[in-house]
Structures are given as structure tokens and as C-alpha cells.
Amino acid sequence: MEIDPFIFRLSIFILSIFVGYYVVWSVTPSLHTPLMSVTNAISSVIIVGAIIAALSGSDGVVFSSSSIYGFLAIILAAVNIFGGFLVTQRMLAMYKKKKKDK
Amino acid sequence: MSANLSAILYLVSGVLFILALRGLSSPETSRQGNLFGIIGMVIAVTVTFLSVGNFSSGFIYVLIFLAIGGSIGAFIAYRIPMTAMPELVAGFHSLVGLAAVFVAISAFINPAAFNLGTPGNIKLASLIEMAIGAAVGAITFSGSVIAFLKLQGIMSGAPITFKGQHLLNALLLILIVILTIYLCSTQSSNLFWILIAVSFLIGFLIIIPIGGADMPVVISMLNSYSGWAAAGIGFTLENTALIITGALVGSSGAILSYIMCKGMNRSFFNVILGGFGATDQTTGGQSKEQRPVKSGNADDAAFLMKNASSVIIVPGYGMAVAQAQHALREMVDTLKKNDIKVSYAIHPVAGRMPGHMNVLLAEANVPYDEVFELEEINNDFANADVAFVIGANDVTNPVAKTDPQSPIYGMPVLDVEKCKSVLFVKRSLSPGYAGIDNDLFYKENTLMLFADAKKMTEDITKNL
Numbered sequence: 001m002e003i004d005p006f007i008f009r010l011s012i013f014i015l016s017i018f019v020g021y022y023v024v025w026s027v028t029p030s031l032h033t034p035l036m037s038v039t040n041a042i043s044s045v046i047i048v049g050a051i052i053a054a055l056s057g058s059d060g061v062v063f064s065s066s067s068i069y070g071f072l073a074i075i076l077a078a079v080n081i082f083g084g085f086l087v088t089q090r091m092l093a094m095y096k097k098k099k100k101d102k
Numbered sequence: 103m104s105a106n107l108s109a110i111l112y113l114v115s116g117v118l119f120i121l122a123l124r125g126l127s128s129p130e131t132s133r134q135g136n137l138f139g140i141i142g143m144v145i146a147v148t149v150t151f152l153s154v155g156n157f158s159s160g161f162i163y164v165l166i167f168l169a170i171g172g173s174i175g176a177f178i179a180y181r182i183p184m185t186a187m188p189e190l191v192a193g194f195h196s197l198v199g200l201a202a203v204f205v206a207i208s209a210f211i212n213p214a215a216f217n218l219g220t221p222g223n224i225k226l227a228s229l230i231e232m233a234i235g236a237a238v239g240a241i242t243f244s245g246s247v248i249a250f251l252k253l254q255g256i257m258s259g260a261p262i263t264f265k266g267q268h269l270l271n272a273l274l275l276i277l278i279v280i281l282t283i284y285l286c287s288t289q290s291s292n293l294f295w296i297l298i299a300v301s302f303l304i305g306f307l308i309i310i311p312i313g314g315a316d317m318p319v320v321i322s323m324l325n326s327y328s329g330w331a332a333a334g335i336g337f338t339l340e341n342t343a344l345i346i347t348g349a350l351v352g353s354s355g356a357i358l359s360y361i362m363c364k365g366m367n368r369s370f371f372n373v374i375l376g377g378f379g380a381t382d383q384t385t386g387g388q389s390k391e392q393r394p395v396k397s398g399n400a401d402d403a404a405f406l407m408k409n410a411s412s413v414i415i416v417p418g419y420g421m422a423v424a425q426a427q428h429a430l431r432e433m434v435d436t437l438k439k440n441d442i443k444v445s446y447a448i449h450p451v452a453g454r455m456p457g458h459m460n461v462l463l464a465e466a467n468v469p470y471d472e473v474f475e476l477e478e479i480n481n482d483f484a485n486a487d488v489a490f491v492i493g494a495n496d497v498t499n500p501v502a503k504t505d506p507q508s509p510i511y512g513m514p515v516l517d518v519e520k521c522k523s524v525l526f527v528k529r530s531l532s533p534g535y536a537g538i539d540n541d542l543f544y545k546e547n548t549l550m551l552f553a554d555a556k557k558m559t560e561d562i563t564k565n566l
Contacts, residue, residue: 005340006227006337009336009337009340009342009345012342012345012346013333013336013337013345013346013348013349014349016116016120016345016346016348016349016350017349017352017353019120019349019350020120020123020349020350020351020352020353020354021353021357023120023123023124023350024123024350024353024354024357024358025357026124026127027123027126027127028126028127028128028129029361029448029450029456029457029460029475030129030448030457030460030470030473030475031126031129031132031457031460032358032361032455032456032457032460033187033191033455033456033457033458033460033461034126034132034136034457034461035123035126035354035358035456035457036191036321036322036325036355036358036455036456036457037187037190037191037194038122038123038126038135038136038139039123039325039329039350039351039354039355040191040194040195040198040325040328040351041139041143042119042122042139042142042143042347042350042351043198043328043329043332043347043348043351044143044197044198044201045115045119045142045143045146045332045343045344045347046198046201046202046205046332046335046344047146047147047150047201048112048146048147048149048150048339048341048343048344049205049208049209049216049335049338049339049341049344050201050204050205050208051147051150051151051154051164052150052154052215052216052339053204053205053208053209053212053215053216054160054163054164054167055154055156055160055161055164055215056208056212056214056215056216062158062159062160062163064212065211065212066207066208066209066211066212066215067160067208067212069204069205069207069208069211070204070205070208071163071164071167072204073200073201073204073205073208074164074167074168074171075167075170075171075174076171076197076198076200076201076204077171077197077198077201078167078168078169078170078171078172078174078175079171079172079174079175079178079194079197080171080175080194080197080198080201081143081171081172081175082171082172082173082174082175082176082179083174083175083176083178083179083190083194084175084179084194085136085139085140085143086175086176086179086180087178087179087182087187087190088136088139089133089136090179090180091184091187091461091464092129092132092133092136093133094461094464094465094467095129095132095464095470096464096467096469096470097129097469097470097471098469098471098472
């Protein structure tokens, strides 16, 4: 009997939850705000769905009823990707050690 | 590009996202982590373009829209003040939520583009995944919008409660399940629209009863939801990168919510059911008798600090509101010149989001190795000469340790009262968010400094 590919995806999902659990517990509390902004940025990888949706129009028709939602989602996700990564970078650049280490 | 190759590359970008979070375990590795995240995103987007392989006029539009969104995002990222970070994150969550809804709608209208069947005849599993992605996305969107409005001060931070609220929410949740079941059997687009509308309503209803100081939990929770929404869409699109990321973000938000709840000694459900602070304010007024308070000015404060050998600073949300972090750093610089040891004590729920105070201090150029978490520093208060409380309140209240009747009893607090003397900067004697009086105000060794946090800090620096 063949295994439904859904089961493989479910396995990836469950294992990733565990990976996430251990990785996030090791994040230092002082970096919890950058953690939130970077998770925000990476969850915008949903843009891959938006791109597929936007390019789904048939030949010659760029804006169909379904591709319009894709284009809107591209804008939203792009705001998040650029905004999320850049603001995280800006924050992380501020975390400095004492100038003179004892 | 072959389906197998693109699947492997999506996996690579998922792994890079894991490394991005892993980097945050210390500030030194964090910048490299962020770079991994960016590379992962570039890979995911490029692979998508190559696997769709449609470089017609639509492709140009995709690039244009990408550029529009990207410039808006970059503009916001560079302009936003660090004190507004909670609002920004809430706003960004709403965008992820709405994007998930849009992708789900598009997949529902044109399932063929996603290999999910034909309209009216979508694969059952895909339909369920789509419905979950759309519902969670919609809840994330409207919930985050309310959180944003509350944080921004456009909407009052006070909890909005009404009779039958919880019953209504429960009924709506059941309605969503029923709608999903009917949607699966009928494939009706009307049901799909109703499902999304009801989800928007739920997101709105579950956030309005939650008060301003519970925002750290709310933001973390919405962070988690945005992850689950992404994972739901990931299953629909059969995309590994999206599934991995959704799971990572979902568990990250859940852990942060847990840490925040623990910081307040409250259960998650207690926070979610909301209304905290609204009911307690009436009972809080019972001890009306005036207790004596010692108040002082900047001169007194400067005198105390000059004669101290160690000072612990306790910042809170009030510091963010007064934008006092730079003035505070200048004061500390002056103290250090006088060979006074200074450290900072951060309570887990200080501010409006996890790690809020740390970012503000980092912005003011405070080295991160002078900043300590509650467990690391709590024993040091007994040996310190002066505690300088600036903009914090409930997190220093000794009542949490002594009075089992108090609504905040059992909450971990900073042992500020053990210091030889306590300087408490506050605008008035008004109770904090929990609506209860802070015993610390009336202690023998407490000196109240009634002023705006920024102005007081500047005045102290002048007097040092």
C-alpha cells in the first residue's frame, strides 16, 4: 500500500514544531523582540503562494479574479519581508558589548 | 525546474529559517542568523519563479508589486522609532494574516493553478487545509488590527467586555467548524465567504476584552497564529518551506505567550478571557486611608546615588512612553564616572512586548552585558545601595509575595524593597495597570520622585 504524500508533509510539520520548540527556548530573553520581528519576516514566505496565485492567469490575461488576490498578497507579504528583515537587522546592530572587556 | 529539485531547494530555505532563529541564542551570532533568514527567503522566491516558469507580462507585474511592497516595508523599517516596536509587530502580523486569506481565496477561485482540482471539485484535504488557513489568517488579521489600534492609542487600552461575550465567541467557533464541514460537502463559494467573515469577527471579538498591559501575551499569541495560518496554506500548496516556517513561527509564538503568562503568574485562558484590571479597579479603592509617602526632588536623588557604590535600574513601560532611555543612559554614564557600579534589571513582562525594554536600552547604547533578567539579578537587590525604578510599577510590588488576596499574588516580582534605598520615578501615586496600590510607595526606604521620567532623569544628571 502506498503512503499518502500528506503523511510526509504532516511528519515534516510535527518535527518542525519540535525543532522550533527547542530552538526558541535557546533564544536569549533579551532578543525576544528581534525574535518576533524575524519570525514575522520568515512567515511571509507565504509569498510563494501569492506568486503562484498572481501568475495563474491564462495567456494574455494578467489580472483575473484569482490573480488579483495573488497580487494583493504579494504587496502585503513584500512589506513584511523587507520590513521584517530590515527592522530586525536595525535592532540587532544596536546590541553591543561593553567597550572595554574586563 | 523539476518538482523534485524545487522541493529540495524549499527544504534548504526551511533549514536556513531554522538557522535564523538559532542565531538569536546570542547577540554575537544573531546578525549572521538574520542573514541566513534573508538567503532562505531569496531562495524560496527564486525557486517559485523558476518552477512556475511563466515569464510573461504577469511576471513584470509581480516584480512591480514586489518592489512597491518592498519599498513600503523598507521605508517603515528605517523610520519606525524603537519605542513603537510593539505596534509595528502587531501591524506586520495583520499583513501575514491577510496575505494568507488572499492566497486561500485565490486557491479557492482557481484551484487548477495550484494543482488542487477544478472549481467546485476541489480535493477534500486541500479544501480543509484552505479553510483552516483562511480562518486562522482572518482571525490573525482582525485580532492584530485591534491589538495595533490599542497599542497605538487610537483605541482605548481598557478591556471592552459585555455580557455573554464568551458564549458568543464559543458559538462563533462552533459555527466555523460547521461551516467548514458544509463547505466540504457542498463546495459552495458563499459558504467560503461566510467562513472568512465569521473568522474576521472572531479575531475582533477575542482581542477587545484584553487590556493594554496584557499586550505582551496578545502579540505573542497572534505571532503564533500567523505561523499556524502560514502552515495551513503550506499544506494547501504542498510547500515544505511554508510548512516548516509555519511550524517554527507557531511554536515560537506559543512559547513566548507561555513565558509572558508565567511572568504574570496567570494562566493563558485567564488572559484570553480578558477583562483583567477592569473589575479590580473598584475593589482596589477600598484602602482609601492616606498613608504617608516620602517624596523628594532631583537633588535628593542625586545625593543618594552619589553616595552609593552600586545602583540597579528597573525600567518599565513608563520609560518607553517618556522616551527616557537616552536620558537614563547619560545619567548612568555620569554614575559610572564616579565609580558606581550600575546594572539593569528587566522583568519578563516589562513593556508591551517580550524583550521590549532590552531593545530600548540597546538603542540607547547600553551594553547588553549590563542588562539582566529577573532570575539573574533578583538576589543582588539585597546588596545594592540604590534601586532606581523608572516607569515600572506592578512588577516591583511586594504585595505579590505577601498578600494572598491580591490579584497579582504569586506573580514573580523584582525584590526592589530589599535595597538600602529605593528611588521611584512616577508621575503620581495612581495605581498601576492591575489597579492595586504598590506597597513599595509607603516603605521607609522609598523616596518618590514625582515627575516625568525623562525630565527627572535629566535633572538628576545635572545634580550629580
